[in-house]
Amino acid sequence: MNHLLKSLLIAASLISAPAAFAASPVTPVSASNNGIVLIDGADLSILFDGYIAPEGTPYQTDAVSWFGQVGSSGVTLDFDFGQLYTLSDVLIGVDHNDFYQVQVSLDGSVWNTLFTNLSFEGQSNFGSEIISSVAGDPEYQATIDFPTTVARYARIYAVGGDSAFSVSEVSFSGVAVVPEPETWALLIAGLGLIGAIAYRRS
Template structure:
């Protein structure tokens, strides 16, 4: 988003982000999800805003801490369907019972690869500094280190590849092999996202603001990251406190094998035989 809200709010946002590293913890679909047939569901998930995904879809990207991250690994080429649905539920925080709001308009993006463990929006690795466009100096120029500024609000790019950096001492050289997340596709609930308030939809949604969005992809064997957030782009301009309240959702992963070429041939042959039998029966009538 363009320089938004007030300096105090932004300072609070980034001071929290500095300590809240990105994590896949308990959000590995195949390890942590509840399985039913070929579907694995992660329930009672929370995200810390209703605009984080939409924010990352504009030209200056967004804060990865306004999102929730999940992962899965495929051992063979598969057809994958991902579904994210808003949900309200109670949860404990600091000994208090709180409620995650169920009004999320979800958006999600799918990427090949996994971010380094405990990654955050900053890094000192030369590859990161060479490939990442940097952050807006108006937000917090010292967050990445003195003099490291740029043109972005955060590291998250909802509509393309991005690097999620970290301190080299934390992840090691090997961790950087997975530091680049390769964009595959996205889906957004509702009408879509209007970046400029001009009533023109810049990213088309599924047409129904029912709190659920789904998309299917054919994927090769490998590891993948699902990044979920809110799609209300204008929300923080209206009421920043309300926009940053906890939202609840569930995410489901369904996996089906891609038929082998021999399987398609047998299927087509079978359909042809059925058609021939039908024509013969018609001729005898």
């Protein structure tokens, strides 16, 4: 019986392994503005629409912008991914001369800091700055590189700068913690096959 159980566990791990390494863009199902007075009532969906404003774009163009408000729990732009994901990388577009912090949460109430983006650490000297945690990317910055982490929610907010803030994109990559239906089908089929073989041998 122990041999059968061991075989089943090995099969399960082999069948589900490909999903663990196939990181892809994680698109939020919703975004909300928590206490920030946005300029021109910007549409928050532009933060994850896949369009990345080129570096040097004026900070209020194709971005969510606001004046003066810094903070954490009371002044944030919040994202809900709809389920748990193992997040592995991020790309952000922000105003080049400000400080921004990104936090993540499993439940939307307890938050952990993922990284703080430091002012002037990128290449742009004006307007939008693009920064990536993907090693080898031309926009890579080690300061925002983070170990894989499981989260359902994320948020970004300003922590300092010239009081004219903007975020143009927040794009995470990762994999869903719960396997997709196709993966479950493969897993069940594989376990059935292993079980049938073990039954015939007994």
